[in-house]
Amino acid sequence: MYIDSHCHLDFPELAENLPAILDRMKENQVDHALVVSVNMPQWPGLMNLVAQHPNLYASVGVHPDYEDTPEPTADELVAMTRQPKVVAIGETGLDYSRLPEPLEWQRNRFRTHIRASRKSGIPLIIHTRSASDDTLRIMREESAGEVGGVMHCFTESWDVAEAAMEMNFYISLSGIVTFKNAASLQDVATKLPLDRLLIETDSPYLAPVPFRGKMNDPSKVIHVAEKIADLRGIPVADVARHSRENFFHLFSKAVDV
Numbered sequence: 239m240y241i242d243s244h245c246h247l248d249f250p251e252l253a254e255n256l257p258a259i260l261d262r263m264k265e266n267q268v269d270h271a272l273v274v275s276v277n278m279p280q281w282p283g284l285m286n287l288v289a290q291h292p293n294l295y296a297s298v299g300v301h302p303d304y305e306d307t308p309e310p311t312a313d314e315l316v317a318m319t320r321q322p323k324v325v326a327i328g329e330t331g332l333d334y335s336r337l338p339e340p341l342e343w344q345r346n347r348f349r350t351h352i353r354a355s356r357k358s359g360i361p362l363i364i365h366t367r368s369a370s371d372d373t374l375r376i377m378r379e380e381s382a383g384e385v386g387g388v389m390h391c392f393t394e395s396w397d398v399a400e401a402a403m404e405m406n407f408y409i410s411l412s413g414i415v416t417f418k419n420a421a422s423l424q425d426v427a428t429k430l431p432l433d434r435l436l437i438e439t440d441s442p443y444l445a446p447v448p449f450r451g452k453m454n455d456p457s458k459v460i461h462v463a464e465k466i467a468d469l470r471g472i473p474v475a476d477v478a479r480h481s482r483e484n485f486f487h488l489f490s491k492a493v494d495v
């Protein structure tokens with residue numbers, strides 16, 4: 239019924255509890271999850287994990303928060319997308335909240351990922367923090383809309399959401415939408431067209447209410463769906479159905495099992 243479109247199940251704090259997490263996912267009808275890459279050294283482990291579970295998919299890419307880490311070229315990324323379970327490129331993007339300028343390397347890395355997306359036809363998973371103007375500018379300059387993708391763990395304004403949707407992007411909401419201080423994001427959640435919506439946990443981070451501050455995992459994506467359904471005054475089954483259809487539409491390489 240539910241799909242977690244963004245999690246980090248390969249991180250040790252989750253991977254070491256994998257059997258219990260997979261059981262909880264089954265109990266909560268969370269039947270698929272996309273395990274998102276953050277750097278190349280961890281990628282073989284991620285691929286090994288998803289290979290063992292038909293309902294887990296993978297992405298490939300280097301997160302903007304990792305400064306001194308192997309830097310794949312666009313062609314190398316394209317080659318890695320040819321593996322059968324790789325359905326997305328990312329997470330990539332810009333994050334000005336953790337590291338100081340000069341961050342030209344971050345912008346260059348982002349451009350490389352967009353070029354790999356256009357060469358391979360594989361959609362992007364974009365992370366943006368305190369950098370929405372530059373993120374949208376580079377998306378436009380590099381024609382990211384040719385393939386499209388998702389703005390993950392969205393926390394920006396409605397204007398940013400609209401600009402991204404105009405470029406063929408989906409908007410993914412995380413547990414942040416359940417937080418008390420998230421009024422403007424809740425407003426975005428009520429306005430988003432249902433055919434542009436994805437849901438995610440970004441686990442192990444950002445556990446939704448009522449688990450805030452605790453360890454997150456993909457089974458908890460139901461609380462994100464329930465909050466969106468509440469805000470919009472629609473059945474949670476509608477949020478589940480639309481976000482599921484959107485997932486398989488966007489990540490067209492993902493086989494529904």
Ligand SMILES: [Zn+2]
Binds near residue numbers: 329390391
């Ligand atoms: Zn992210």
Ligand SMILES: [Zn+2]
Binds near residue numbers: 244245329440
């Ligand atoms: Zn992430």
